[in-house]
Amino acid sequence: MSNATTKTTYQLPIGPIHPALKEPVMFKFEIDGEKIVDVDVELGHVHRAIEWTGMRRNPIQIIYLAERICGICSFVHPMAFCRAVENACDIEVPERADYLRVVHGELERICSHLLWAGVAAHEIGFDTVLFLTWEMRERALDLTEYLTGNRVTKAILTIGGVRRDIKKEHMPKINESLNYLKNGFEKLRHVFLDDKTVKMRSQNCGILTYDDALKLCAVGPTTRASGVKKDVRADQPYAAYSDLDVDYTTPDKLTGEVNGDVYDRIIVRLLEVKQSIELIEKAIDKMPAGDLVSEPKIPKLLNYIKKTAGEGVGRDEAPRGEVIHYVKFDGENEHPYTWKVRASTYANILPWIPMLKGEQIADIPIVAASTDPCMSCTNRVAVLNNQDNKKYLLNKEHLHQLSIQKTRRLMR
């Protein structure tokens, strides 16, 4: 028997134009009929050499470069970088700034989770829910713009504090927006968690076990949905989170059990939206008066950093999980000697493999999307990849259609 004719599995490349999010990542699936036998992930299509660029900039310039690592997490990357520099050079942060950092960080989490919820609904063919979630997200973005001046790249952070205050006259608009989000949340909770079809598509699908999540060093809602208690906000005291009593959000809080499937990841993200609204309220309520930044004179700050030799790591809980930046200063140069960025999706690449194995082709979009992947964050430094994929090419539209058809089949 010749191997060529009796091979039962075939290869199915999907990407780099990706069905889950509008960012490039390449999957190579080994398929047996409808079933996924093996997965390989290829990265690097949007590597932009940001770390390399950063090592030729001064720390204040890097804040704005770090903001552009990701179009969604434009607060958490500069936050992790600022924390790393503050740790390396022993720079104090005023208490009021700690609280303001919480408000902006949580506002970003709300925007990100709502965006994800809409995309996830779109993947399984519920475009009405996409519009519902994005309408809510629009209000959260309006609030962001009102408080920082920008919808996405907020430029709110600086080393040793924040740049803009929240004043009394901001309060009516903040309260109004938070109330709107709270009401909207109840509607969203009902649509996602009580819907029969959403359950059919997401329960027992894309399972990541507790052991795999732990061993593969998964982070964020992906690991919490598998029952691993890991959340930087609760694990270590940073910003004002240690004053606000943050708890780990795991799916058993709602259902009493942990399955680690797509449904559990939906639960975790939705509950976190509510948690974030509450955290913002608490932070604004308890916010002390005081300075916004410990050293407002930037040349003085830069001169101090230039003379300090040291290294530090800064962690921050991004909407997708732990982000960590490492910086090292040599005490002679203004620019960092080393800057290493580790975004959350980087740690959630390997968990994709056990999640996708054994699933059907039509489940690829929702399973891949369930970790909320962010490829721009993960591939920070590269040149173009001219891979030719001549074999089967299943385009994004076709795959999306397969996913919708499966939902419709289940609804019958």
Added chain:
Amino acid sequence: MNKKKEEKQMSPEEIVKYFKDEFKTKIKYSEIKKRTTGLKKKEFVNIWMRIDKSIFKQYIKKLCDLTFPHLAVVSGNDLGETIELVYNFSIYYGKHLQEISLNVGVELPKSKPEIETVCDLIPGALITEREKQEMLGIKIKGIPDNRRLFLPDDFPKNVYPWRKDEQTKKEIEKLYKNLHEGANKK
């Protein structure tokens, strides 16, 4: 790996002692840095260690005996004669405000930059080990997947973007000066 055991938690000083008792002078340097935050001034601990490369694998085993660590990332520095890898772990996560950040540095000579893999103990290390291989030009012995991660296949061999020597600078400059379509085609 079964469910995380309920282990007794050690203080940062005890952790440093735990490793120093085992490896003596092979622990070249250790420092405990504490910082406080917020109104309640809660403390957060960073432990920095530099170890000799001969005990690297035993050290990681010893760490796994203590508690299963979360390997966030491996950072790397080109220090001229040597390449330093910094393994950024966090331990005791999952307990409210008890996490300790453990950063372990190990230096490798540039003439023979080789180190053992930790993938057998911490499977999640694979992505970051692959990245260190291509970016810093170190060799991870026993790595389960030897391919490149981010760099494309047509990126020149023996050029490692994060190295800081003159040779690398020249090569990188050549690359971005020729950065237009088709310039690097064979």
